[in-house]
Amino acid sequence: xxxxxxxxxxxxxxxxxxxxxxxxxxxxxxxxxxxxxxxxxxxxxxxxxxxxxxxxxxxxxxxxxxxxxxxxxxxxxxxxxxxxxxxxxxxxxxxxxxxxxxxxxxxxxxxxxxxxxxxxxxxxxxxxxxxxxxxxxxxxxxxxxxxxxxxxxxxxxxxxxxxxxxxxxxxxxxxxxxxxxxxxxxxxxxxxxxxxxxxxxxxxxxxxxxxxxxxxxxxxxxxxxxxxxxxxxxxxxxxxxxxxxxx
Amino acid sequence: xxxxxxxxxxxxxxxxxxxxxxxxxxxxxxxxxxxxxxxxxxxxxxxxxxxxxxxxxxxxxxxxxxxxxxxxxxxxxxxxxxxxxxxxxxxxxxxxxxxxxxxxxxxxxxxxxxxxxxxxxxxxxxxxxxxxxxxxxxxxxxxxxxxxxxxxxxxxxxxxxxxxxxxxxxxxxxxxxxxxxxxxxxxxxxxxxxxxxxxxxxxxxxxxxxxxxxxxxxxxxxxxxxxxxxxxxxxxxxxxxxxxxxxxxxxxxxxxxxxxxxxxxxxxxxxxxxxxxxxxxxxxxxxxxxxxxxxxxxxxxxxxxxxxxxxxxxxxxxx
Numbered sequence: 001x002x003x004x005x006x007x008x009x010x011x012x013x014x015x016x017x018x019x020x021x022x023x024x025x026x027x028x029x030x031x032x033x034x035x036x037x038x039x040x041x042x043x044x045x046x047x048x049x050x051x052x053x054x055x056x057x058x059x060x061x062x063x064x065x066x067x068x069x070x071x072x073x074x075x076x077x078x079x080x081x082x083x084x085x086x087x088x089x090x091x092x093x094x095x096x097x098x099x100x101x102x103x104x105x106x107x108x109x110x111x112x113x114x115x116x117x118x119x120x121x122x123x124x125x126x127x128x129x130x131x132x133x134x135x136x137x138x139x140x141x142x143x144x145x146x147x148x149x150x151x152x153x154x155x156x157x158x159x160x161x162x163x164x165x166x167x168x169x170x171x172x173x174x175x176x177x178x179x180x181x182x183x184x185x186x187x188x189x190x191x192x193x194x195x196x197x198x199x200x201x202x203x204x205x206x207x208x209x210x211x212x213x214x215x216x217x218x219x220x221x222x223x224x225x226x227x228x229x230x231x232x233x234x235x236x237x238x239x240x241x242x243x244x245x246x247x
Numbered sequence: 248x249x250x251x252x253x254x255x256x257x258x259x260x261x262x263x264x265x266x267x268x269x270x271x272x273x274x275x276x277x278x279x280x281x282x283x284x285x286x287x288x289x290x291x292x293x294x295x296x297x298x299x300x301x302x303x304x305x306x307x308x309x310x311x312x313x314x315x316x317x318x319x320x321x322x323x324x325x326x327x328x329x330x331x332x333x334x335x336x337x338x339x340x341x342x343x344x345x346x347x348x349x350x351x352x353x354x355x356x357x358x359x360x361x362x363x364x365x366x367x368x369x370x371x372x373x374x375x376x377x378x379x380x381x382x383x384x385x386x387x388x389x390x391x392x393x394x395x396x397x398x399x400x401x402x403x404x405x406x407x408x409x410x411x412x413x414x415x416x417x418x419x420x421x422x423x424x425x426x427x428x429x430x431x432x433x434x435x436x437x438x439x440x441x442x443x444x445x446x447x448x449x450x451x452x453x454x455x456x457x458x459x460x461x462x463x464x465x466x467x468x469x470x471x472x473x474x475x476x477x478x479x480x481x482x483x484x485x486x487x488x489x490x491x492x493x494x495x496x497x498x499x500x501x502x503x504x505x506x507x508x509x510x511x512x513x514x515x516x517x518x519x520x521x522x523x524x525x526x527x528x529x530x531x532x533x534x535x536x537x538x539x540x541x542x543x544x545x546x547x548x549x550x551x552x553x554x555x556x557x558x559x560x561x562x563x564x565x566x
Contacts, residue, residue, distance in 0.1 A: 013496050013516045017385045037497045094361070095354065117347075120383050120496055120519075123364050125342070126351035129319060133355025138428040139319045141348035144490065154432075158344055158491065160257060160445065162436030164316075168429045175347075178483070178498060179490040210360030214376055214389045219522070225529070225539050230548025236528070237560035239544060246505035246526045247448060247472055247561070 001057040003047045004110040005081065006101055008036040009065055009072040010121045019216040026216070035072050038116025040079070041183040042176035046146055047114055048080035049181055058082050062104050064097045066090050070199070078186035078194035089204035092122060092213055098130035099207035105135055111170040112153065117142050117177040128175035138172045144179035250276040251335035252285040252303060253326060255345050259292035263445050264341035266301055270409040271368070271401050272339040273302025278371050279337070286329045286420070288322060289314035299415035301408070307333070307420040318427035319348040325422045327356050332420070335396065342400035343444060350400045359396035366405040383496045383519035403444050404502040443492065446475035448505040451494060453479035455510020455531065455550055459487035464554045465509060471561045477501070479511045495520035509550045513538025530554065
């Protein structure tokens, strides 16, 4: 069994969101970088759990990013990947990024490709679908459970108002979200081992970019909270009904 | 040339998110001086012609039982056929569970630039620029789509449904439909409950509830408002509530008209998932809870006293 896990570097969830260069670039000043939580907690950990059940499983990691993405990919290796690829490119266009990952995927004949359901910075939710499209492989989005049964994957996915269980022959591309695995913390042995695990750097292949960011903006600040005394709940309900017209 | 809108239906019913994309897509067509057409896949029991009131002129229906369950590969190939036949230059999806599965795949197939999570109409005066949420709702980015065909996935609850006059012409579309590789073997849906992402009102609770046995008052309030229930991350992690109720940066992002947060302190990660809500009400006994800074209305008080009183007062108004 060979699993490819897509890893993205994102700002920490508490990072201050600000922009520079006339609001055209994200201000990285003082930002702590983390593995995108959906990539780490869900897709990577689920891959590790599958390897724990079948130790012959190989887990490869891939990231598209500059040299500053290396601490992130090392941390992912410390959690449990076997080897990693970094494609030395910096892009915010999901088609370009997916094209780079597709190249690695084509070389490795993977049984499973995991992505997070989205990154917490650009919230595109699109790498999994793009990748599946480029590779012409089946795709299950927003998975909350993933099991193997022979040459099939049994995947539970979110649908509006509930869940669906699907079966699909491998190979498959799956985007993972909460429920599929529990968060883990790397241990010292993993951190030491990660230092010597292979991290292969390659230059990007030629690919098109279909979109470009023109500017960023911040939402307008709230006017301030209107507090109602706790002994006058009826007044709050009246305000919601008459002033805010919220119900 | 046309704007093609994907009508999302499940179990024979058109989803609310589809009314939003129909309204949005029709407006885009108007902006571009072209016509709005739509595509619907699988069996639909509802009357589709009435969807014309949202501005769509023509609906292409591919009624094939193979399309009653979503396989992104099959759906993408069918939509691509419709897009080609209608000469679609802009294709609009809802950025809901189905849109997230199909739109990126179609983007790869047609090599059409995609903006997912759109919150506004495109600026089309020069170029084609769409505003979307980034950093989990903490900011917006304007994205230029630089390809001939453009795909937009509109965030649920981000665009006001507009109702006018008119009926749509429903025409059968004869598409090649292959057999799904992803086979649905079991469906479990909570019947009668409002799906979280489609809910106009959400009642959410956090650790302040002290334990899962105390959720009755939250459910009562939700019921009185015909609202969906949600929870904070610690609550889902402690298995007090199911994971699919977890809203926040690493859970589900929602944008209801009214979000009532009970006993949730308002960590930045939680706010990221709910800050697009139109009205936020916070009930917390800690006056220093950071959530009050992001709220429109609030009560500093004990949830166990305040919430049942709210339910009563709402019932009185609603009769």
